[in-house]
Amino acid sequence: MELDEFRTSVDEWLAAHADELAPEHAGHGTMDQQMAQLNKVKRLTFDAGWGRWGWPERVGGLGGSTLLRAYLGEAVCSRSLVEPGLYSMTEFLAPTMIGYGTPELAATMVPPLLRGDETWCQGFSEPGTGSNLASLACRATRTDDGWTVTGQKVWTSLAQFSQRCVLLTRTGTPKSAHRGLTALFVDMDTPGITIRPIVAMHGTEEFCEVFFDDVLVPFDRTLGEEGQGWAVAMDLLPFERSTALWQKAAHLHLRLQELLQAAPSGALDPGRVGEVTQLLYAFRARSRATQHRMAAGERLGPETSIDKVLVASTEQAVYDLVSEGLASEVVLGDDPVSAGWRAEFLYSRAATIYGGSAEIQRNIIARRLLDLGSEA
16 A cells, blocks of 8 residues: 555544544543553554554565554554554564564564554663663573573563563673673563562653563573574664654654644743754654655664654753743643643653663764764
8 A cells, every 4th residue: 555545544544433542531641541542542453454554464464665654653643542652662672573583473473562452561771771781681591491581670661561571681691791692572471570660750650670580481482593682682772763753753743733822822932932843843854764764675773863862852842842831731730631741741851861861872873873983
């Protein structure tokens, strides 16, 4: 299906099913409500066929350009049907399974994720090793029955809702650094896993600590080969830092328009509005170019750090403007709409941290794209 035909058909379908797709909760909602809404939208769009376009047929998709699924994400996020960060996790976890899982495993596991029957999480960050994955300590040891995993992960988004985890572990010696890592696909109901949600400053429990105490993982749940975990991570992270941000771009555009309509007359400086709008459109243009590069079959790499720097600065700029134009709502409002603005403003403070800090991204740009050499 061509993109123009797909766009028209999806827009018509979304309009016709607006009542069925609409959130049952008002405003930002709790994490339970957001997840229920996400899974509902994924189920309805999958069953109607729209959620299968842009994914390979061998994993339950209908084929076609990746731009098709990008537009579906844009469409549901620009209508406030789903929270973009939650929706976009499929965009970097499913390609990892498709690229590194066995064909049989991918064919079994990906369809429930696309349909919203399952949620997956990403077990990368650890205490003290958030952006330095090469120093992680969570260890997987070979036994007669499979891998035995022991260690801790932190900032694991949606772990409490997840049935599966793409887990990065150490299987080599500490001296081997990134060459000693292996990626595993773990069932989250396996004995020995303890999940502790973390209440963030915006009031929700999106992140978790996850503890692994002699957790048995079958060898056939290894993603790629033993010792190939760094390659898996370097394949996943560019998706997390680029194509998954297209939905965020749509949401930020929507929120800026809503701000301009809701802010009292004179509350916003026109010059600041112009600066933020320019930044938003620059980010959207960059993100669009990345989507088209992926659709053309180009491999994504360190250049996606530019996308990540742009989304962080854009997200914070938009919500800084929100704090100026809707100050009383953000600080004092207790209705669902005000609570939504406040939660998103607070969450935007983490934009320069999540998915790899801004400092790390700028180092990648400097060293791997501009060839400015290593740090002194």
